Amino acid sequence: MLPFAITSRDHETAARAGELTTPHGIVRTPAFMPVGTAGTVKGIAAWELARLAPEIVLANTYHLVLRPGVERIERLGGLHRLMGWPGPILTDSGGYQVHSLAARRRVDDDGVTFQSHIDGSAHRLDPENAVDAQIHFGVDIAMVLDECLPFDADAPTVERAERRTVAWAVRGLRRATDRRRQGGWGGGLFAIQQGGADPSLRGRCSQALAEHPFDGFAVGGLAVGEPSQQLHDSVAAFAPLLPAERPRYLMGVGYPEDLLRAVASGVDLFDCVLPTRSARTGKLYTSRGELNIKNTRHADDDRPPDPDCACPTCAHYSRGALRHLYVAREATSVVLLTVHNLSFFLNLMRGAREAIIAGRYSRFRTRVELDRMSEAEEGASADLEG
């Protein structure tokens, strides 16, 4: 199993700081994983990403299986080489993307058959080949195949998916264990808790998964369209159900305040497309709140986007310059806003970690949340779909 040491615990909340050792380096938690869907964080060269110093990066098995494909990635030297990124990589299993992107999806007890959203070609993911693909990629952390549902799925469907997810996780672990025994892969496998909005199902799922030596455990099936309050309540209720001594990963969440809240519930790892996707719609996350850079009010503003940020975008560009580049549809705009947004999310988690270690996490969280109310623009905080 991947070594995981919890090095500090907050006294007021369940927040903790830890160190997860992977084949490509140590991941200091809590940590935010930038999303590199198809083998790159959109618009960001590998060396630029390295300068932002994420602890670990995420890529999507679904996208990579479809293009360039498992065999091609192997021939090109593995996913680290494809991405030009030497640090830790986690891949999801494709379960969520099959659910959200693929056409003609058909789930049965042994896996899921679907058509590519790119060219309509037929594919099948099952608990074993989903793990195999990630092992062929050479990732540091692989995720088990799970069955994702919309948040308003009916109870029998949710229960069936929960049972399948547990069975698939166990099958995936068996495959991963075999592969590790054969040598050549030293990564870890994380299981995923499902169970919809039902705490008892979530509990049952967690207990069943906890009986097996997974390297970590994720909360899945959240941030799928449910109201913000429901998300918060769910995280607070479901994250603590996962084994406390192993890393906990909240998949696909979320806004900066969501992250701080989840850290207080004992979550260690996060991924979300918000900082990268929002960059493409002109939204900047800052210490003073969100900015819509396309607003006319920024046109003549010579100030940096975020006065508290040391990222290269804030060091080199004014708000007015960023607005100009966005309005002129310059590709550079995506690069600059992505660099800033990722810096913000990564620094937020670095700050959270330092605060936990220093025993002042609650004060840190309050300070961040208050500061972020000071300059927030109307309408700038509700575009998850961006």
Place this chain on the structure above:
Amino acid sequence: MLPFAITSRDHETAARAGELTTPHGIVRTPAFMPVGTAGTVKGIAAWELARLAPEIVLANTYHLVLRPGVERIERLGGLHRLMGWPGPILTDSGGYQVHSLAARRRVDDDGVTFQSHIDGSAHRLDPENAVDAQIHFGVDIAMVLDECLPFDADAPTVERAERRTVAWAVRGLRRATDRRRQGGWGGGLFAIQQGGADPSLRGRCSQALAEHPFDGFAVGGLAVGEPSQQLHDSVAAFAPLLPAERPRYLMGVGYPEDLLRAVASGVDLFDCVLPTRSARTGKLYTSRGELNIKNTRHADDDRPPDPDCACPTCAHYSRGALRHLYVAREATSVVLLTVHNLSFFLNLMRGAREAIIAGRYSRFRTRVELDRMSEAEEGASADLEG
């Protein structure tokens, strides 16, 4: 006048190495200027550009006048601040873009009236306000307004344009001289030689311009669609007509071999969209010839794009990875190919300069040209329109 010292001369050709001193730094020539049309090299953050270490960068007055506008650029602290680029900047005067992009263009003896290609708004450029705009930008080198023509324009039209260009240059210089006297701007003004394909007109134009204290002189009206041989002959015939003791700038040229040839004719400065525009169509310039990264043959190729290149793209990505990112339409692809192509053009000029200083320019040029034939792909060398 901007100080310009010719520090080395080639013994076999008219190639020379020089140093042009501008308010934002010394430009070591021969030099290639990356094109930052609307205030950015497309896809390249300012700090990334700085790492590629160009001597000087070009931006387009036409685009900047239309958006974000002269006054706004001033309010935002000038063009250097807008671009996040602290080094020398040259702007063209807009003459060429009015000719190639604007709608309902009408030229008279006092300037040109046109409609914006962005929103159809009416604008006028004249010899004085074209210089004023560039002074307001705060550029290091401004260009006079010239009248550009297609290469097959009839003789009377060419002659009228040549006369206008000289008259406008003199008017522009008067304005620049006034502004410099008033203080606040220490940049230089370059005149532009026109005259179509007619050597006697080119000669007359050069002589007329040489009577005035311009900081440098450009060859304009080439690379506008004429055949390659005609371009070469024109450069060889027209560049030497410009004053030898001042920097010579060949506008809008060209392929690597064109640059090396023009350097041998005594040209000091170049700009061209090729390295940046070609990047967007998947074309890589390399020491072994051009590559079309979208070709299937690169799909499983783990080698770097250019074995002789030390740019970060070649250090971090395989040909197969670059092909994947291009085929997947990832924005990162443009960034990576642009970084490599600019590195190639900038290194080519650095190599030319070193060779001139070392007294082996002809050998350098022959070596580069032979190497570039070794791996060139069919069809990869004829997409100037890219």
